[in-house]
Amino acid sequence: MKITDAYVIVTCPARNFVTLKIRTDEGVYGIGDATLNGRELAVASYLTDHVIPCLIGRDPHDIEDIWQYLYKGAYWRRGPVTMSAIAAVDTALWDIKAKVAGLPLYQLLGGKSRNGVMVYAHANGQTVDDAMNQVQHYVDQGYKAIRIQAGVPGLKGVYGVAKGINYEPATRGLPAESAWSTEAYLDFAPTLFAAARDRFGWDLHLLHDVHHRLTPIEAARLGKALEPYRLFWMEDPTPAENQESFRLIRQHTTTPLAVGEVFNTIWDAKDLIQNQLIDYIRTTVVHAGGITHLRRIANLAELYQIRTGSHGATDLSPVCMGAALHFDLWVPNFGIQERMVHEDVTESVFPHAYSFDQGYMHPGEAPGHGVDIDEAEAAKYPYQPAYLPVARLTDGTLWNW
Numbered sequence: 543m544k545i546t547d548a549y550v551i552v553t554c555p556a557r558n559f560v561t562l563k564i565r566t567d568e569g570v571y572g573i574g575d576a577t578l579n580g581r582e583l584a585v586a587s588y589l590t591d592h593v594i595p596c597l598i599g600r601d602p603h604d605i606e607d608i609w610q611y612l613y614k615g616a617y618w619r620r621g622p623v624t625m626s627a628i629a630a631v632d633t634a635l636w637d638i639k640a641k642v643a644g645l646p647l648y649q650l651l652g653g654k655s656r657n658g659v660m661v662y663a664h665a666n667g668q669t670v671d672d673a674m675n676q677v678q679h680y681v682d683q684g685y686k687a688i689r690i691q692a693g694v695p696g697l698k699g700v701y702g703v704a705k706g707i708n709y710e711p712a713t714r715g716l717p718a719e720s721a722w723s724t725e726a727y728l729d730f731a732p733t734l735f736a737a738a739r740d741r742f743g744w745d746l747h748l749l750h751d752v753h754h755r756l757t758p759i760e761a762a763r764l765g766k767a768l769e770p771y772r773l774f775w776m777e778d779p780t781p782a783e784n785q786e787s788f789r790l791i792r793q794h795t796t797t798p799l800a801v802g803e804v805f806n807t808i809w810d811a812k813d814l815i816q817n818q819l820i821d822y823i824r825t826t827v828v829h830a831g832g833i834t835h836l837r838r839i840a841n842l843a844e845l846y847q848i849r850t851g852s853h854g855a856t857d858l859s860p861v862c863m864g865a866a867l868h869f870d871l872w873v874p875n876f877g878i879q880e881r882m883v884h885e886d887v888t889e890s891v892f893p894h895a896y897s898f899d900q901g902y903m904h905p906g907e908a909p910g911h912g913v914d915i916d917e918a919e920a921a922k923y924p925y926q927p928a929y930l931p932v933a934r935l936t937d938g939t940l941w942n943w
Contacts, residue, residue: 543566543570543601543642544567545564545600545602546567548562549562549563549590550590551915556710556856556887557712557888558577558926558928559575561577561859562574562576562589563634564631566602568642572633572635572910573633573637573915574634574637575865577626578829580712584623588624602638603639609628612627613831619807621806625806625829626829629828630828631832633832633862636832637865637910638910640910640911641909641910646908646912647865647912651833651837651868654872655873656871658904659867660687660902661854661880661902662685662878662879663685663689664688666703667703670692670733670737673690677690677741678742685901686901688747688748689749689751689880691703692730694723695726698721700720701751709882711930712928712930715929719931720933722935723936724760724935731750731764731767732768735768735773739771744772747774747878748771749773749774749777752778752779754778756779758787759790762793762794764776765779766795769795769796773797774798774878776799776800777800777824778801782810785817785819792819799820801814802853803824803825805823807830815846815848818847823848823849824850824852826853826854826862827858829853837873843875844875849877850870850873850875850877851877852879852880853880854880855880856884859888859892860888860894864905865913866879871904892914892915892916894906894912895908
């Protein structure tokens with residue numbers, strides 16, 4: 543079997559997605575997600591101009607060799623553009639291999655380690671009462687785990703709070719700007735989770751995303767303040783470029799820590815894992831080099847009793863979600879999977895085999911990863927430039943969004 547053709551599809555059904563399709567001389571094809579929110583065309587160009595010419599004529603079964611070729615062979619390693627492009631190739635090749643075998647992808651990874659994949663939803667609101675009503679909405683759907691975000695009194699445009707039902711931070715045109723006050727947030731956040739425990743008790747898993755907003759000592763203070771409410775995790779409490787910063791947080795709180803949705807390789811997480819400074823690693827199929835590399839990260843984490851909790855917002859296409867669910871069903875040290883529901887128009891472009899029931903998802907039994915792309919439908923929704931926002935402190939200083 544040989545790769546005969548590969549091309550990129552950029553489409554915007556509700557938001558932008560980049561999809562790679564690889565065809566073979568035996569008529570089998572595979573697809574992979576290459577979406578990088580706010581920088582989609584950079585990955586599309588990297589694939590079209592630099593990667594695809596290197597794929598033609600290769601055996602698609604040689605997944606490991608192709609991965610090494612694209613990583614080591616480029617000389618310029620790592621980074622979100624490179625690793626998202628490699629991930630798209632890797633995911634498409636696993637899709638082909640599983641289709642040829644006539645098996646769902648998780649069977650090729652080693653079979654299932656569980657019957658279903660526990661997922662968490664996003665509940666948000668401008669006020670605490672609004673957020674609690676959203677939690678109730680997801681409890682009624684059977685979710686066992688829910689991330690809660692709410693507006694902070696005195697601040698507009700707080701991260702994680704939707705203008706409508708679904709939260710989508712990317713906006714058309716140039717980046718939007720929001721104001722941020724750490725002091726107001728630290729005073730407010732514990733009241734949100736006090737309200738949640740008061741209304742929903744202790745059987746529901748509660749999660750919270752700080753979204754890189756705090757310094758290490760501020761994050762330590764928040765983690766300690768949230769300990770009485772027994773969070774499943776506190777996510778991205780501080781920027782993780784300096785992995786050592788998590789040591790300070792760890793010294794002051796027992797609130798579990800999750801990090802890694804912006805990580806691209808095992809090197810981004812190595813020290814955090816080996817020093818047991820986190821409890822959940824949130825790297826994704828699409829941004830961390832595909833299933834091949836995500837397995838390496840998970841295997842390292844398993845040695846230190848750290849579990850997976852992959853990013854799964856709507857900036858990842860259904861292709862990534864399908865691949866992630868196969869990975870989740872297999873990986874022995876699974877923790878949880880994020881789930882944001884895509885718009886109906888997105889679902890029409892990406893038909894899929896995965897399903898949700900009472901707080902759990904399953905990738906389905908279709909050969910491959912079980913997600914396809916309707917190219918005729920995709921063509922109806924051309925690319926629309928959009929950017930993630932930026933945040934400034936109330937005095938105008940640019941801050942971490």
